Amino acid sequence: MNNFEFKNPTKIIFGKDTIHKITEEIPSDAKILMLYGGGSIKKNGVYEQVKTALAKADVVEFGGIPANPEYAVLMDALKVIKEENITYLLAVGGGSVIDGTKFLSAAAVYEGEEPWDFVRKREPIQKGMPFGTVLTLPATGSEMNSGTVISRKETQEKLAFGGPALFPQFSVLDPQVITSIPERQLVNGITDAFTHVLEQYMTYPAGGLLQDRFAESILQTLIEIAPRVIKDPSDYEAAANFMWSCTMALNGLIQQGVPGDWAVHMMGHELTAMYGIDHARTLAVVAPSHYKYNFEAKKEKLAQYGERVWNITEGSIDDKAYAAIEKTEAFFKGLGIDTKLSDYTSDYEGTAEKIAQRFTDRGWKGLGERQALTPQDAEKIVKMAY
Template sequence: MNNFEFKNPTKIIFGKGSIEKLENEIPKDAKVLLLYGGGSIKKNGIYDQVKKALTKVDVTEFGGIPANPEYATLLEALKVIKEKKITYLLAVGGGSVIDGTKFLSAAALFKGDTPWDILTEKIRTEKGMPFGTVLTLPATGSEMNSGAVITRAETKEKLGMGGPGLFPEFSILDPQVVASIPERQLANGLMDSFTHVLEQYMTYPVGALLQDRFAESILQTIIEVAPKVIKDPTDYQAAANFMWSCTMALNGLIQKGVPGDWAVHAMGHELTALFGIDHARTLAVITPSHYKYNFEAKKEKLAQYGERVWNITEGSVDDKAYAAIEKTVDFFHKLGIDTKLSDYTKDYEGTAEEISKRFTDRGWLGLGEHQNLSPDKVEKIVKMAY
């Protein structure tokens, strides 16, 4: 097991009726900017619950943060922060709203030339404006980590940011919100959280026995609850296990002491930036090809995954590893998620070359757990995903 340090300061408030506890978490003298997305929270009752809990503080609202939080929209929110002298941010939404709020937390105190530099220059945020979250869509785990991904439509870029100053002070997780989530977004959430675990697990063995079993247990739980959540999102127990699995998948715990991959996300982000494909679905496109291209480097862990998660007991290491990939693809299909780029766009010719060039231009010359996936290898993986 590798050396590590671990600190996660986010307070989790989990369970039925927990939104009403919001009033106890925000300072009474705070000037709050309430951030949300397309307005679904006004249809499902969450907005009313939040507003009721915020009656004792000064609240300004900013809605319309899109999926894949858009830089230009966030700059408008940043103007509101400056004009209204906001002191506290509250994200009510899924990963996109929370990621956008993290960007604003960093940008509000940023002293540089332009906030986009935070992403292009990979500037770690040591201290941001304080914020909390009310999670309405389980998927990204952003409610309990310090990372974010922001999209800039004018340049067709999607870049990450982070730092210890970007942990939410608190996050409220009421599984009852799952009942109002459309099936497509439920499938995306299951897919996203599943792949988050794989990015931290599907590398090579380092003797981190407990970390492996933490990861495997989250994968097994997602597989078990997926059909229940899709069939009946009002099933509270299934919703609760789904929501907590999404949070545990990316709150930093399972990545400690082990190598991480994250090349699937790097490539997937480019597909979202270029074509507007749902983030989770880009992961489903890249994952199988990535594992097949890097089969020799990953087969020992793939075989372990096959045995422990999919109960594949017959055959050699190679047989089990390949069968595990097939089981994974089958699971994605059962979620209703396609796994080829051509399923999403007919304009895919040249995509692999474009992504390879972007990575070269940015100096991203070695992705993956071994830092050996050069842009020319990325090009081959993306072509395999056509």
């Protein structure tokens, strides 16, 4: 086990009919910017619940934050923050709205000229405007971590950054919100959370016995609740375990003391940036090829995962490891998630080369848990995923 430092100060308010509790968390003298996405919160009752809770507060609204939160849109929100002297941000939405709000938290107190500079630099963000969240879509874990991913159409970039100042002060998780989520988004959420765990787990044995078991616990729970959530999103027990699993998948806990991979996300982000494919689906496209390409380096953990999560008891380490990749791909497909790039676009020729070139241009030499994957490796992996 590696040395680590872990602190997660976000307060989680979890359960039925808890949205009204935001009143107790936001300072009464705050001037609040309430941020949301395309307006689904106006149809599912969440908007109403938030507005009712904040009836006595000074609230400005900013809607329209798109999936893969776009820099240009967020810069418009930043103008509102400055003009209206906003002191507190409230994200009401899924990972995109929360991620956009995290960018704004940092941008609101940034002293430089061009906020994109701190995005590109990826230095840990040490100060930000305080913010809370009301989660409407379980998936990214952004509601209980300090990371964010921002996109910029102008440059076709999608970049991750974060820092200790970017933990939400509180996050309200009411599992009832999932009843109005379209199936496409539900399966994206399951796939996203599942892959988050894999990124932190599918590396090499590093002596994190408890971390491994926690990771396996989340994977097993997602596998168990996936059919129930899809069949009936109003199944509260399934919804609650889905929501809590997504949060635990990326709140920092399971990554402590063990190596992380994250190459699947690095390649996946490019596919979203280039083709607009849903984030979760890009992960399902890249992951199986990534694990096959890096089979020798990862086969011990793949086999452990096969044994413990998929109950694969027969065969050699190699057999179990290979079967585990197949089970994973079948799980994604069973959710209705396609796992090849050609399922999403016919215009995929040259994609792998382009991604490799981008990694090279950015000076990214070594991806993966051993920082051993070159842009050329990424090229081969993406080709395998055509």
